[in-house]
Amino acid sequence: MKYVDEAEVLRRLEELGSKIAKQVLKGEKPKLEIPLRTLSNTIWDEERGLLLLGPKKAVREFFDLKEAKKFMQTILMLSLLIRARREGDYPTIRDLYYTGKHTITYVDHLGRSMREETWDDQRESNSVLQDIEVMTGLLREHMGVMHDAKGKIVGNIIVRSKGYEIDCSRMGSGAYAIPPNPDRLEIVKVNAEYVLVVEKDAIFERLNEEEYWRRENCILITGKGQPDRSTRRMVRRLWEEYGLPVYILTDADSYGFYIYSVYKSGSIALSYESERLATPGARFIGVTVSDIEKYKIPKNYIIKATDMDIKRAKELMRYPWFKSKAWQKELKLFLDRGEKVEIEALSGHGFKFLSHTYLPEKIKKGLWIE
Amino acid sequence: MPEEAITKESYRGLSAAEFFYRNREIAGFSNPSRALYQTVRELVENALDATELHGILPDLKVFIELDERPERVKVRVEDNGIGIPYDEIPSVFGRVFYGSKYIIRQSRGIFGLGIKMAVLYAQITTGNPIYVMSSTPDSPLIAEYRIMIDISKNKPIILDEKLTKKRRRWHVTVVELVIEGNWSQAKKRIEEYIKRTAIITPYANIYFKGPDSELFFKRITKVIPPPPKEAKPHPYGVDVEMLKMLIRSSEKSLTLKEFISSTFEGVGEGIASNFIRWSKLNPQKKIAKLTLDEIVALAKMMKEYPYWRRPRPLSLSPIGENLLKKGIKEILKAEYVAAVTRKPSSYGGNPFVVEVAIAWGGNVPLSDKPILFRFANKIPLLYDEGADVSRKVVDEIDWNNYKVKFPAPLAVLVHVCSTKLPFKGVGKEAIADVPEIEKEISNAVKECGRRLRAHITMVEKIHEKARKRVHFSKYINEVARALSEITGLPSERFSRKLFEVLNEELGEGVKVREVRR
Numbered sequence: 001m002k003y004v005d006e007a008e009v010l011r012r013l014e015e016l017g018s019k020i021a022k023q024v025l026k027g028e029k030p031k032l033e034i035p036l037r038t039l040s041n042t043i044w045d046e047e048r049g050l051l052l053l054g055p056k057k058a059v060r061e062f063f064d065l066k067e068a069k070k071f072m073q074t075i076l077m078l079s080l081l082i083r084a085r086r087e088g089d090y091p092t093i094r095d096l097y098y099t100g101k102h103t104i105t106y107v108d109h110l111g112r113s114m115r116e117e118t119w120d121d122q123r124e125s126n127s128v129l130q131d132i133e134v135m136t137g138l139l140r141e142h143m144g145v146m147h148d149a150k151g152k153i154v155g156n157i158i159v160r161s162k163g164y165e166i167d168c169s170r171m172g173s174g175a176y177a178i179p180p181n182p183d184r185l186e187i188v189k190v191n192a193e194y195v196l197v198v199e200k201d202a203i204f205e206r207l208n209e210e211e212y213w214r215r216e217n218c219i220l221i222t223g224k225g226q227p228d229r230s231t232r233r234m235v236r237r238l239w240e241e242y243g244l245p246v247y248i249l250t251d252a253d254s255y256g257f258y259i260y261s262v263y264k265s266g267s268i269a270l271s272y273e274s275e276r277l278a279t280p281g282a283r284f285i286g287v288t289v290s291d292i293e294k295y296k297i298p299k300n301y302i303i304k305a306t307d308m309d310i311k312r313a314k315e316l317m318r319y320p321w322f323k324s325k326a327w328q329k330e331l332k333l334f335l336d337r338g339e340k341v342e343i344e345a346l347s348g349h350g351f352k353f354l355s356h357t358y359l360p361e362k363i364k365k366g367l368w369i370e
Numbered sequence: 371m372p373e374e375a376i377t378k379e380s381y382r383g384l385s386a387a388e389f390f391y392r393n394r395e396i397a398g399f400s401n402p403s404r405a406l407y408q409t410v411r412e413l414v415e416n417a418l419d420a421t422e423l424h425g426i427l428p429d430l431k432v433f434i435e436l437d438e439r440p441e442r443v444k445v446r447v448e449d450n451g452i453g454i455p456y457d458e459i460p461s462v463f464g465r466v467f468y469g470s471k472y473i474i475r476q477s478r479g480i481f482g483l484g485i486k487m488a489v490l491y492a493q494i495t496t497g498n499p500i501y502v503m504s505s506t507p508d509s510p511l512i513a514e515y516r517i518m519i520d521i522s523k524n525k526p527i528i529l530d531e532k533l534t535k536k537r538r539r540w541h542v543t544v545v546e547l548v549i550e551g552n553w554s555q556a557k558k559r560i561e562e563y564i565k566r567t568a569i570i571t572p573y574a575n576i577y578f579k580g581p582d583s584e585l586f587f588k589r590i591t592k593v594i595p596p597p598p599k600e601a602k603p604h605p606y607g608v609d610v611e612m613l614k615m616l617i618r619s620s621e622k623s624l625t626l627k628e629f630i631s632s633t634f635e636g637v638g639e640g641i642a643s644n645f646i647r648w649s650k651l652n653p654q655k656k657i658a659k660l661t662l663d664e665i666v667a668l669a670k671m672m673k674e675y676p677y678w679r680r681p682r683p684l685s686l687s688p689i690g691e692n693l694l695k696k697g698i699k700e701i702l703k704a705e706y707v708a709a710v711t712r713k714p715s716s717y718g719g720n721p722f723v724v725e726v727a728i729a730w731g732g733n734v735p736l737s738d739k740p741i742l743f744r745f746a747n748k749i750p751l752l753y754d755e756g757a758d759v760s761r762k763v764v765d766e767i768d769w770n771n772y773k774v775k776f777p778a779p780l781a782v783l784v785h786v787c788s789t790k791l792p793f794k795g796v797g798k799e800a801i802a803d804v805p806e807i808e809k810e811i812s813n814a815v816k817e818c819g820r821r822l823r824a825h826i827t828m829v830e831k832i833h834e835k836a837r838k839r840v841h842f843s844k845y846i847n848e849v850a851r852a853l854s855e856i857t858g859l860p861s862e863r864f865s866r867k868l869f870e871v872l873n874e875e876l877g878e879g880v881k882v883r884e885v886r887r
Contacts, residue, residue, distance in 0.1 A: 017853065017857065021857045021859070025863065025864070030849075062845075062849065062868075063842060071849070072845040072848045072852075075848075075849050076852050078856065079851075106843065106844040109833060116844065
């Protein structure tokens with residue numbers, strides 16, 4: 001996806017707005033055509049290893065009882081985005097929610113005075129924002145919409161932001177917070193062998209404290225659980241622009257496996273952004289279910305899988321992007337054992353086992369799975 | 371009151387008046403409250419029979435006054451009916467069974483039984499005679515009487531008699547009684563009775579004045595349903611006692627065949643011959659010579675013979691769908707009414723007609739089940755509702771089928787007319803569940819239900835449209851404002867266009883009548 005400048009962003013948003021305005025002024029019933037953001041309209045591009053948005057579109061008509069409110073919300077959101085672009089504002093999605101939220105008062109068909117909010121919670125405003133993204137082919141980052149970025153990066157990399165150079169190997173005990181729109185970062189210099197993405201913030205902190213990245217000459221990133229868009233975009237850029245191998249470290253459970261797949265292939269909810277956010281070359285370094293035997297993880301670290309874990313694992317087995325032999329074997333083993341372990345379980349062999357033995361050995365010997 | 375029983379008693383020489391006196395509870399005079407209600411009923415029903423059966427639009431006035439002693443209650447009813455010939459008045463009010471002829475037609479009562487009960491009741495509770503003033507249309511005189519009944523001899527005692535010359539042509543009957551009654555207890559029932567009478571006789575003016583209340587129901591139509599014709603008894607409905615009575619009142623010289631071909635409804639020479647051949651009776655036998663055993667056998671065979679004609683409903687006088695609708699709509703102030711008069715049917719040789727009306731919405735109060743108004747031969751039935759076949763039918767119907775969700779503002783009126791109504795028990799306040807009647811009521815209620823559903827559906831559609839209009843309207847201004855911000859054009863341009871489309875979609879300005887819930 002190419003870089004879109006501000007003028008182009010505003011032009012595309014206004015184009016959508018004036019299309020609707022013309023429909024209305026011509027006395028037509030206004031309608032929007034919105035690509036569907038559902039599993040049924042998510043396509044697995046095997047060759048590229050990406051989850052992509054399919055061709056199905058839904059028509060949202062204002063004069064449709066079920067759609068009227070969503071239509072209103074969509075146009076309301078569109079007007080907020082256009083206003084922000086015109087005025088050079090960078091609102092967060094929460095700002096947009098509050099700016100658009102107000103009370104409609106009306107009299108119902110029985111003559112009662114009624115009140116209704118334009119939207120009741122942020123899920124509703126987020127949802128129409130995503131609709132506008134897929135309709136215009138613009139991402140929220142293009143539209144200057146911020147979110148609460150939670151990703152962190154540390155290691156042998158220098159970036160430039162607003163003219164300031166930031167050396168991520170000089171952050172002390174801290175780390176550089178990945179900004180909401182990493183495309184606005186200029187990567188000045190990279191001197192690393194690979195990227196290690198850690199699911200958990202606590203493990204990231206520990207590895208950073210040990211200066212794992214210095215010893216291993218790599219870049220360390222965490223998305224603190226389910227990664228946000230900027231973290232995924234950062235990982236993608238390092239893989240795409242610098243050809244660095246990307247390894248993902250998560251807990252050995254369904255939730256961890258899915259997080260890996262989000263980095264690698266994209267998520268169902270955000271499949272329209274996969275081309276920009278996913279890292280098809282990402283490798284799963286661990287923790288695998290077979291590691292429980294292989295690394296003789298002590299019994300007290302082994303947890304019984306919940307019903308939810310089992311259910312999710314069965315779903316994962318059916319996803320096309322988990323159809324590889326290695327993954328089918330791991331997931332089957334997970335279901336057979338009915339057990340899961342956390343990354344911390346490796347500490348059963350001492351706190352340094354993860355950083356000094358497990359990770360270097362697996363990376364050196366190529367013991368990842370895809 | 372079972373006629374057979376009365377006849378049997380009278381054979382044993384007990385005066386009919388004495389019999390009634392001993393059995394006054396049966397006739398509804400069991401306590402001061404019920405007796406007051408019953409007295410009003412008897413007088414009002416006689417007054418209505420004296421008018422509408424003769425094609426006169428009824429003007430009724432009912433007065434109830436309390437004495438210094440409140441348990442003594444004066445009931446006065448005035449009507450504009452055909453009046454009673456002055457020389458008949460003493461017997462009509464003072465002799466039980468006088469004039470009771472076997473006329474088979476629908477009327478509120480065989481004239482006189484109930485009123486004489488009321489006279490007796492007044493006599494034993496307050497010692498007061500009945501006051502009657504009456505004049506027939508042709509008579510130049512107005513007659514006034516005070517009469518009591520000689521209980522043991524079943525004869526009138528005339529206390530006072532006065533004849534005056536009429537100044538103009540008019541006709542009237544005024545009847546006044548002083549009885550022991552309990553107004554405060556009977557008040558609700560009596561008012562309800564008057565109201566329901568007004569529903570079923572929308573062609574009557576009914577004025578009621580009680581000690582502490584006043585009601586006036588003005589006539590809402592001048593159409594009176596055609597009065598019923600007198601009819602002969604139908605052979606299916608004949609029993610031994612009736613047969614005896616019919617024989618007694620016929621020419622002694624008649625042969626069996628002549629008797630049968632001349633006495634019964636729908637029976638002529640041909641059908642009489644066929645019946646006699648089938649029954650293997652002697653057609654030449656003189657009816658005066660029939661023994662009791664032969665009469666019993668004849669009655670039995672008449673019931674069993676399968677080829678009689680169906681009874682004709684000439685003797686019935688239903689109100690008709692239009693009048694029924696008018697009455698119930700006016701008095702209940704309903705939003706919607708539907709009425710069905712079924713085709714005549716019969717049970718056991720007795721013709722009957724069922725009429726049903728449904729009232730919905732408006733001032734009909736919300737209730738957990740349908741409010742029921744029962745009528746038998748135009749008489750409102752107020753007691754024993756739980757035992758009545760109509761209650762059973764109405765409760766068994768699945769009202770969901772008709773889009774009625776309880777609590778709902780729904781009233782059902784059921785009117786059964788027949789020459790002989792199958793009352794449950796002796797109180798004559800509940801109609802028994804005779805399968806033929808039950809089926810007719812059920813069909814009629816369902817038919818009304820279907821019409822009600824159509825109405826509710828229509829109202830729902832109107833509401834639905836209004837609801838849709840509101841739903842879109844409330845967002846139009848929001849959309850217009852957003853488009854105005856995007857384009858810089860005034861938002862009215864957008865909202866005006868959107869409202870135009872909305873009006874095209876839904877039709878302009880549908881006004882919704884408010885439905886009280």
